[in-house]
Amino acid sequence: MTSERPVALLAFDDAYRRQIFGEEEEAALARLVTPVAIDLKTGAGLPADARIVVTGWPTQRLTEAAIAAMPHLGLVAHAGGSIKSLLPTSGLAGNIAISSCAAQNAIPVAEFTVAAILFANKRVLELARSYGESRGGRDVVLGRFDTLGNYRRTVGLVGASTIGRLVAKLLKPFDLELIVADPYLSEADAAEMGVAKISLDQLFERADCVSLHAPLLPDTRHMVDSRRINAMKPGATLINTARGALVDEAALVAALKRGHIQAVIDTTWPEIPAADSPLWTLPNVLLTPHIAGSGSTELHRHGAAITAAIDAFLAGTPIPGRVFLDQLDRIA
Known part of the structure; x- marks a missing residue:
């Protein structure tokens, strides 16, 4: 798969995509990347030229096989708060940047x-x-x-x-x-x-x-x-x-x-x-039923943050919301 714009894999269904990306956020995403919806159950069939994976609350844990199937992967951008439960236990190279929407949530x-x-x-x-x-x-x-x-x-x-x-x-x-x-x-x-x-x-x-x-x-x-x-x-x-x-x-x-x-x-x-x-x-x-965090229109903040993280990654500038692996033992 080739594209003038980098490939960004969206690891959630269309319903969650619509929650995160309103019209404005979806348009901003499309200007930066070619979004491709995928299922991360296995590493098979993933576009080898993918540079970005966008995850969310419904996304299951990234596997080592999935990471290995994307040799050009440079950014995992999480459209939620805590990223810990989604990262593989090993096999995540240090040159892969990770960001989350913890600040927005x-x-x-x-x-x-x-x-x-x-x-x-x-x-x-x-x-x-x-x-x-x-x-x-x-x-x-x-x-x-x-x-x-x-x-x-x-x-x-x-x-x-x-x-x-x-x-x-x-x-x-x-x-x-x-x-x-x-x-x-x-x-x-x-x-x-x-x-x-x-x-x-x-x-x-x-x-x-x-x-x-x-x-x-x-x-x-x-x-x-x-x-x-x-x-x-x-x-x-x-x-x-x-x-x-x-x-x-x-x-x-x-x-x-x-x-x-x-x-x-x-x-x-x-x-x-x-x-x-x-x-x-x-x-x-x-x-109350765990309602304090983002919901409904508040989730569009996450979509805007995801596009900002992707924009910074592609421009080679500091990525907002970046999470470093050595922080995981003391963050939510």
């Missing part, structure tokens, strides 16, 4: 998180339910709570990831104290972010809202355990838009049942809670 997650923080400190979930139960006026409902509002409240961010940093940036206009726990965050970076770096244990003890933005790694699984949950302030809120397995769900449910804290949970483990999980019905829980 971070935007709606950060927006969701900021909304959750501001609503949680205002105790919107509880006030709405109390209003419905009491059918009373404002004074009756507000009188049930000693602490209400966002003025001079403390927000703890677990992880100075792309999302964690964006949340901190979006919260700057508010009268909040921001504290962050992240072993890789330097004091200089913390100062630049406008946050205070503290230990994870201190963060759980001090924060009115704890928001999780850490990757799921062997040493972060169940990092939010019973000890840390029980150390939270009475009435504090735990927000999880990261990975469900960061939290010991049994310990969380126990604390929620006794009314110690409230929670905004967008990610669980398993991804859909068991049918009899108390998370479905507890009054101090806002449970």
Whole structure:
């Protein structure tokens, strides 16, 4: 297969392609490359002259056979956040650039998180339910709570990831104290972010809202355990838009049942809670079906980012969203 423009393989179906590329993004892609839809189940039949593979959330893991079948491959551009589950365990040459749309996916997650923080400190979930139960006026409902509002409240961010940093940036206009726990965050970076770096244990003890933005790694699984949950302030809120397995769900449910804290949970483990999980019905829980990340028109950001990465690759300039192999052991 030959073409005046480089061949870019799209490793997902037409339905996902339409989600990622709107008319404008599709036109920009066509100006740069010849897009060819393929199935990566095997390495057979792949165009040997392909220089670019575009992957997405539906794409299965790249195999060594697929990589070997494309000797001219120079860029794997992922139209999603985490790329780790798609890369082969070996056989990926160092001269193949990898990019992801983690920065683009971070935007709606950060927006969701900021909304959750501001609503949680205002105790919107509880006030709405109390209003419905009491059918009373404002004074009756507000009188049930000693602490209400966002003025001079403390927000703890677990992880100075792309999302964690964006949340901190979006919260700057508010009268909040921001504290962050992240072993890789330097004091200089913390100062630049406008946050205070503290230990994870201190963060759980001090924060009115704890928001999780850490990757799921062997040493972060169940990092939010019973000890840390029980150390939270009475009435504090735990927000999880990261990975469900960061939290010991049994310990969380126990604390929620006794009314110690409230929670905004967008990610669980398993991804859909068991049918009899108390998370479905507890009054101090806002449970959503993993909606914080990009969806609908927000996915067009990913398409625009993919074309920007391809454009930079073809021009020989720094590729936006580039992910390096030595980063994979500590990113989501």
